[in-house]
Amino acid sequence: MDEKRFEQLLLTVQKPGRYSGGEINSVVKDKKDVDVRFAFCFPDSYEVGMSHLGIKILYSLFNERPDIWCERVFAPWTDFEAVMRSNDIPLFALESRDPVKDFDFIGFTLQYELSYTNVLNMLELAGVPLLAKDRTDFSPIVVAGGPCTCNAEPLADFIDIFFLGEGEEADLEVIDLYKKYKHNGGTKTDFLREASKIEGVYVPSLYDVKYNDDGTVSSVTPQFDDLPFPIRKRIETDLDKTYYPDEFVVPYIEIIHDRAVQEIFRGCIRGCRFCQAGFIYRPVREKSVDTICRQAKALCDSTGYDEISLSSLSTSDYTDLENLLNRLLEWTEKERISLSLPSLRIDKFSDELLEKINHDRKRGLTFAAEAGTQRLRDVINKNITEEEILSTCKTAFEGGYTAVKLYFMMGLPTETYDDIKGIAELAQKIVDTFYQMPNKPKGKSVSVNISVSNFVxxxxTPFQFHPQITRDEIISKQQYLKECIHSRKISYSYHENKTSFLEGVFARGDRRLSKVLIKAHEKGCKFDSWDEFFDLEKWLDAFNECGLDPEFYANRERPYDEINPWDHIDFCVSKEFLIRENENAKKAITTPNCRQKCSGCGANVFGKGVCFEKR
Amino acid sequence: MNRLMIRLIRKSGIDIWYTEGFNPHPYVTFALPLPLGFEGEYEIMDIRVMDDDYDISLIPEKLNSVCPRYIHFERAVEPQDKVGNIAFASYDILFDDNGEVSKALSSFLSKPSIIALKKTKKGDFKEIELKDKIKSYEISTKNGDTLLKIILPAGSNDNVNPSLLLEAFYGENTDVYYCFNVARTDILNASLGRFI
Structure with a gap:
């Protein structure tokens, strides 16, 4: 594309910085010097995709290799998509502006189900056939990774290779195998067949799925005897030895998380029963304090960021947090770098912790309480008590905070209207806590924000067997909660029920949904996670035209002996364990966390991590 | 741009002055910020270095070593003019030449009155007369493209963004011509000397 014309067109759209490339630390190589070109696609906007840690890790990992050039691709916003279509600009990669269809690999990261239509739209914009079976040329190979691959059956018809679990090793092994086939000649079929033998690689076209008359899965069969079955995920067993980037691409425009992100551990010891991340990233593996300090320092030096976020699923569960923070503060204070600790647990919040992260800016605090009553918190295994919530809020108020935000979920298994009312009552108790403080700041008011999302x-997870509550029930519960709130100090926000419904359908969907995705894509569905673009009517039409009932996927109780569409995928938490946990949930019996007691989930097969720590 | 500069400065290790309010932030200002999509050939950024004995001639090299492509630091000097002394800026505006653009431009610019519509802060439009604001201009060709060199008022007292002029031009000439590059080549004081 003519550069003059391209720049002219960029000026006609919002935020040209989304498409311009050329950011600090972006990697430009000479295409003549590389063997494999990898287009790393994030199926959402630049601002969302650039905030994602996984893409940064793999981008740098691939580009460390002189024979690979990995470039970034994001879903163009609708204004630029229109410009691209009317000027015949195919989907291009940011670094080289070369068309994505000429790359060796097109890799998607699947972070949430509602990005699936963007995957299709990006393939179409690239000029690549959507269906894997129609892509008969050797390249590009379309691959996908990310948490949704634990059940990416709805995308099975479009993707050549899924990477299950963590990609650092399997990705490079597949690239190396590809190089061999590219140079020695060979068919795509042979390559895929050989790739399927790499641990953590799932080639969906090599497995046949049959269905019963009632729509449930009757069998999943590998086409060859030597194919792995079930197909197990891959993980990094020693995070101190795992690659971590010392550079991030630093965007020109403001993105969602615009800071250095330092990963401190993977997995979560807690086992909250609603939380998929808490199960699929098992077992917990920590980085050492030394590793974290070294990596964080390198990142700050290379990016010029003045904020580091310590990233994990539950940062306050890091075993040596106090020591870690002290070590980091040794240099961050001097260099005016602030630390932020997302994902703090409400029961682990202390004065000292507050002191350490409390610099000059006093922002509000956010905690996840998840459910309004103790009974329901026990059902979901959240393992925090009301006293802990209130005493944490008191600590925060005494530390000068006046705003607290609490996350809740609606539609949890066994939930009643009393549990909903409990959300409002808990919020009220927090307001009362503020006013009962003898030394409360004069002239200041408190604000308690309760944000309620819909459980999917x-x-x-142990709740994989449960029906999602219907949209009508959500609406009526949302309305009821509104009526229960009597204080103007409490603000209440809730989530659109239609998107949650569709998310629920695709989360537990099967391969037949590929057809629905095509129909929805043809009707113009994209950016479905953005309320302003989401159009449920189009989706319902798409289901209708395919003769499929979305409620079959979302709102149905699944018996334990039913074959789930994802049962041939092995994320190393056994179905027996999930059933045991679900039974405990029904009786509101909690399960101790991984550091207290092993519950036998199955993640110890890797021989590493929390399963082998001394208790 | 502000964010980028702050990060480059931090990356380069130059210790600069932070504001001293409740929320200290690095002090970086631009004498005359460049509109989005323009090229800048002479841009000025003000920073305050903490160490009084710091050899400021080292600053460009330090910043260039951490800088992305297309941005280059020329030199660092003690300020000589006050920012309020900025009066004009010169621009090079390139048009795709279809044989007629230079004629259209010269007849457009030699009209007795050139009215442009400017969006006011309230959101409505105000008509402004550009004719007497154009300090000077010159039309020529460069590598087969048509080049308009023009000097327009700039700075805090009176500022004319060349886009205003271009829009007025397009307005009268439909959209058969298009300009593909605007470069601000210099920042000038009232006597058309270079602002330093």
Whole structure:
């Protein structure tokens, strides 16, 4: 594309910085010097995709290799998509502006189900056939990774290779195998067949799925005897030895998380029963304090960021947090770098912790309480008590905070209207806590924000068997909660029920949904996670035209002996364990966390991590 | 741009002055910020270095070593003019030449009155007369493209963004011509000397 014309067109759209490339630390190589070109696609906007840690890790990892050039691709916003279509600009990669269809690999990261239509739209914009079976040329190979691959059956018809679990090793092994086939000649079929033998690689076209008359899965069969079955995920067993980037691409425009992100551990010890991440990233593996300090320092030096976020699923569960923070503060204070600790647990919040992260800016605090009553918190295994919530809020108020935000979920298994009312009552108690403080700041008011999302049952959680509550029930519960709130100090926000419904359908969907995705894509569905673009009517039409009932996927109780569409995928938490946990949930019996007691989930097969720590 | 500069400065290790309010932030200002999509050939950024004995001639090299492509630091000097002394800026505006653009431009610019519509802060439009604001201009060709060199008022007292002029031009000439590059080549004081 003519550069003059391209720049002219960029000026006609919002935020040209989304498409311009050329950011600090972006990697430009000479295409003549590389063997494999990898287009790393994030199926959402630049601002969302650039905030994602996984893409940064793999981008740098691939580009460390002189024979690979990995470039970034994001879903163009609708204004630029229109410009691209009317000027015949195919989907291009940011670094080289070369068309994505000429790359060796097109790799998607699947972070949430509602990005699936963007995957299709990006393939179409690239000029690549959507269906894997129609892509008969050797390249590009379309691959996908990310948490949704634990059940990416709805995308099975479009993707050549899924990477299950963590990609650092399997990705490079597949690239190396590809190089061999590219140079020695060979068919795509042979390559895929050989790739399927790499641990953590799932080639969906090599497995046949049959269905019963009632729509449930009757069998999943590998086409060859030597194919792995079930197909197990891959993980990094020693995070101190795992690659971590010392550079991030630093965007020109403001993105969602515009800071250095330092990963401190993977997995979560807690086992909250609603939380997919808490199960699919098992077992917990920590980085050492030394590793974290070294990596964080390198990142700050290379990016010029003045904020580091310590990233994990539950940062306050890091075993040596106090020591870690002290070590980091040794240099961050001097260099005016602030630390932020997302994902703090409400029961682990202390004065000292507050002191350490409390610099000059006093922002509000956010905690996840998840459910309004103790009974329901026990059902979901959240393992925090009301006293802990209130005493944490008191600590925060005494530390000068006046705003607290609490996350809750609606539609959890066994939930009643009393549990909903409990959300409002808990918020009221927090307001009262503020006013009962003898030394409360004069002239200051408190604000308690309760944010309620809709629970979506996910594969590989104990709640994978449960029906999602219907949209009508959500609406009526949302309305009821509104009526229960009597204080103007409490603000209440809730989530659109239609998107949650569709998320629920695709989370536990099967391969037949590929057809629905095509129909929805043809009707113009994209950016479905953005309320302003989401159009449920189009989706319902798409289901209708395919003769499929979305409620079959979302709102149905699944018996334990039913074959789930994801049962041939092995994320190393056993179905027996999930059933045991679900039974405990029904009786509101909590399960101790991984550091207290092993519950036998199955993640110890890797021989590493929390399963082998001394208790 | 502000964010980028702050990060480059931090990356380069130059210790600069932070504001001293409740929320200290690095002090970086631009004498005359460049509109989005323009090229800048002479841009000025003000920073305050903490160490009084710091050899400021080292600054460009330090910043260039951490800088992305297309941005280059020329030199660092003690300020000589006050920012309020900025009066004009010169621009090079390139048009795709279809044989007629230079004629259209010269007849457009030699009209007795050139009215442009400017969006006011309230959101409505105000008509402004550009004719007497154009300090000077010259039309020529460069590598087969048509080049308009023009000097327009700039700075805090009176500022004319060349886009205003271009829009007025397009307005009268439909959209058969298009300009593909605007470069601000210099920042000038009232006597058309270079602002330093």
């Amino acid at each position: 049952p996910k594969p590989f």
